[in-house]
Amino acid sequence: MKFAVLVFPGSNCDVDMYHAIKDELGEEVEYVWHSETSLDGFDGVLVPGGFSYGDYLRCGAMANQSNIMTALKEFAAAGKPVLGVxxxxxxxxxxxxxxxxxxxxxxxxxxxxxVTLNVENNNTLFTNQYAAGEQIEIPIAHGEGNYYCDEETLASLQANNQIVFTYDNNPNGSLQNIAGIINEQGNVLGMMPHPERAANEIVGGADGLKLFTSIVKQWREQHVNN
Amino acid sequence: MKKVKIYVTLKESILDPQGSAVKGSLEKIGYGEVADVRIGKYLEVTIADTDRDVDTIVKEMCEKVLTNTVIENYRYEIEEA
Structure with missing residues (x-):
């Protein structure tokens, strides 16, 4: 499986993400600079943490205007896995x-x-290696991680099991202790905690690695004939 | 040339912890009558002469980039510059 790690000016978790895929997971991975226009040849896209464009205007607002985002939207619409951390x-x-x-x-x-996260939905392509209700230890590092949506959106997130991770002890005030959500189609996951920083016991824990092995397992089942 | 003054505010339903902290400070230095503080953003965008409708492009820019309509409201004034 071949992953792309998107890189914007100010991304700073891109190297950790690359390391987790290449050295811990043992899969192919390449950096893709924000000015690129194609994601052809990639099977999964990872949007790393950091402070793209210095968080100018709003976090993520400038990065969203990058060339690569058009390709990312097409990639997501095609049902391929996208993880944003x-x-x-x-x-x-x-x-x-x-x-x-x-x-x-x-x-x-x-x-x-x-922090301790609860795996609320282990029936996703990102969480199939976790047990239902499993508690995992994953680092957070953010100043703007307080998830918000309106009541109607929250009701639909709950009805469709789109809340994938919650905080056991809410660190940021997020609605319903939300730490990570998935889109309705089930192929785009966003989460504030950093699974790529918990991919080896040597750095204090490996609970994040199963998120990446989940993606690969699902992809192999779909694409590799044994 | 037009000067566009854009005011971006958090929607009423959104808590503003920064505003609350500032309110606390104002109270502490003797302004007990302060009932609420909400912090927003002010942008000045100067637009060169164009055939396009300025009102339309300002709205587009606000919706696409300058604000996040999930959490923010905006209003603007267009002046001759």
Missing amino acids: CNGFQILTEAGLLPGALLRNKNLKFMCRT
Whole structure:
């Protein structure tokens, strides 16, 4: 399976994402600069964390105007897997690929620590290697991770099981403790916590690795004849 | 040339913790009559002479980039520059 890691000016988790795929997962991965116009040849796209365009105007607002976003929207519409982490999640909401928005943390602090997440939906291409209700330890590092959407959107997220991860102890004031959501089609996941920073015990935990092995497992089942 | 003054505010349903912190500070220094503070953004966009309808393009820019309509409202004034 071949992954693309999108890179914008100010992305800073792109190298961690690349490392998780290449060295921990053992799959193919390439960086794709924001000015590129095609994602042909890739099977999955990872939108990494950081501070694209210095968070100017709003987090993700400038990145959403990049050339590569047109290709990303087509890629997502084709049902292929797209994962946005942290600033990547913010970019996906700005792009309208996921509903809602990420607001300033309720306590106005930049939160940087490992948190416990509940796997609310393990029936997705990103979470099939987790047990239902499993608790996992994943680091967060954000100042604007307070998920918000209107009541109607929340009702539809709940009705369609689109809330994939929740915080066990809400660090940022997010609605319904939401840490990560998936689109209705089930191929675009956005989450504030960083699974790529928890891909090896040597850095304090490997609970994030199963998210990536889930993607690969699903892809192999669909594309590889044994 | 036109100067467009754009005011972006958080929707009423959105909590503004930054505004609350500022309100707390104002109260602390003796302005107990402050009932609420909401913080927004102000943009000045200067537009060169164009055949396109300025009102239309300002609305487009606000909806596409300058604001996030999930969480923000906007209003604007167009002046001769």
